[in-house]
Amino acid sequence: MNSMQIVGEPAAAPTKAQTAIELSATSVTFGRGPTATPALAETNLSIPDGEFLALVGPSGCGKSTILRLVSGLVRPTSGVVVVGGREVAARALRVGMAFQNPTMLPWLTIEQNIMLPLKIVEPFRSQFKKQRKLAFRDKAHALLAQVGLKGFANKFPWQLSGGMLQRANLCRALIHEPRMLLLDEPFGALDQFTKEELWTILQNLWLAHKPTVLLVTHDLREAAFLASRICVMSPRPGRVIDDSAVTFARPRTIKMTFEPEFVALNQRLRDLIVDIRGVESSDDPSDASLEGTS
Numbered sequence: 001m002n003s004m005q006i007v008g009e010p011a012a013a014p015t016k017a018q019t020a021i022e023l024s025a026t027s028v029t030f031g032r033g034p035t036a037t038p039a040l041a042e043t044n045l046s047i048p049d050g051e052f053l054a055l056v057g058p059s060g061c062g063k064s065t066i067l068r069l070v071s072g073l074v075r076p077t078s079g080v081v082v083v084g085g086r087e088v089a090a091r092a093l094r095v096g097m098a099f100q101n102p103t104m105l106p107w108l109t110i111e112q113n114i115m116l117p118l119k120i121v122e123p124f125r126s127q128f129k130k131q132r133k134l135a136f137r138d139k140a141h142a143l144l145a146q147v148g149l150k151g152f153a154n155k156f157p158w159q160l161s162g163g164m165l166q167r168a169n170l171c172r173a174l175i176h177e178p179r180m181l182l183l184d185e186p187f188g189a190l191d192q193f194t195k196e197e198l199w200t201i202l203q204n205l206w207l208a209h210k211p212t213v214l215l216v217t218h219d220l221r222e223a224a225f226l227a228s229r230i231c232v233m234s235p236r237p238g239r240v241i242d243d244s245a246v247t248f249a250r251p252r253t254i255k256m257t258f259e260p261e262f263v264a265l266n267q268r269l270r271d272l273i274v275d276i277r278g279v280e281s282s283d284d285p286s287d288a289s290l291e292g293t294s
């Protein structure tokens with residue numbers, strides 16, 4: 001499932017090295033009794049403000065569950081989830097929007113679609129009524145220009161290609177300056193070239209705005225291109241079996257993805273996932289043979 005979720009709080013000036021997301025001894029089991037599904041094993045994960053974290057791992061290992069924990073759509077069975085300094089389960093969650101493909105409202109223009117979060121998420125909502133509309137429109141146009149969609153503001157969604165819609169989708173995800181972007185395989189359905197274009201656009205947007213990003217992806221190249229840190233998860237019940245920083249210089253280029261160090265990182269991640277899939281039947285969670293290679 002491709003979806004893009006935005007936790008809707010506008011960017012406050014972040015203090016350095018603040019923790020954006022913290023999972024402490026967090027586990028998730030769906031259902032009860034004999035049909036209970038342990039989806040996420042006890043997990044500790046700390047994500048600093050402004051980090052771009054990619055979560056990779058085999059299908060069904062709990063990646064989307066982690067995104068849902070962070071957005072408050074799923075409650076932890078044990079442990080605590082803290083987002084922006086507040087415990088998620090302890091408050092009415094301010095999930096700004098949750099989008100799934102197809103994502104645009106067909107009766108609104110691209111500009112109107114992009115400005116939609118501003119009409120919903122406070123404090124923009126009140127400002128929107130107080131004639132800040134023109135300033136917001138400028139912001140929408142600036143974002144459209146950044147993703148190469150200058151001049152498409154007044155088109156309708158059906159007049160755009162799939163790749164263009166995903167770009168507009170990114171604009172909408174960023175229009176209310178969220179401090180956090182939760183991306184669940186957002187480029188899964190696109191062809192390779194469009195994908196690569198969007199990686200570059202997303203990288204630029206991240207460099208410009210520095211939101212905390214949690215990206216779930218099956219695409220190891222995508223993870224290594226975009227992320228500043230990659231967590232590899234084991235099959236169900238998922239846990240993080242490898243956690244490493246990605247230190248390639250930015251801005252990264254598609255060309256860099258064919259260089260030896262980049263290829264080596266992909267190979268290592270791939271080996272980890274292939275190995276861990278192979279030991280899926282083993283239920284010894286202390287098997288540490290896949291950890292710590294670098």
Ligand SMILES: Nc1ncnc2c1ncn2[C@@H]1O[C@H](COP(=O)(O)OP(=O)(O)O)[C@@H](O)[C@H]1O
Pocket residue numbers: 030031037038039058059060061062063064065066236
């Ligand atoms: N609402 C739910 N009820 C029961 N089982 C679920 C529910 N959501 C997810 N699961 C199960 O939990 C596991 C992890 O799911 P998910 O986080 O969606 O995996 P991933 O995103 O890594 O593919 C899967 O085995 C899935 O079938």
Ligand SMILES: [Mg+2]
Pocket residue numbers: 001063064065184216
């Ligand atoms: Mg998923």
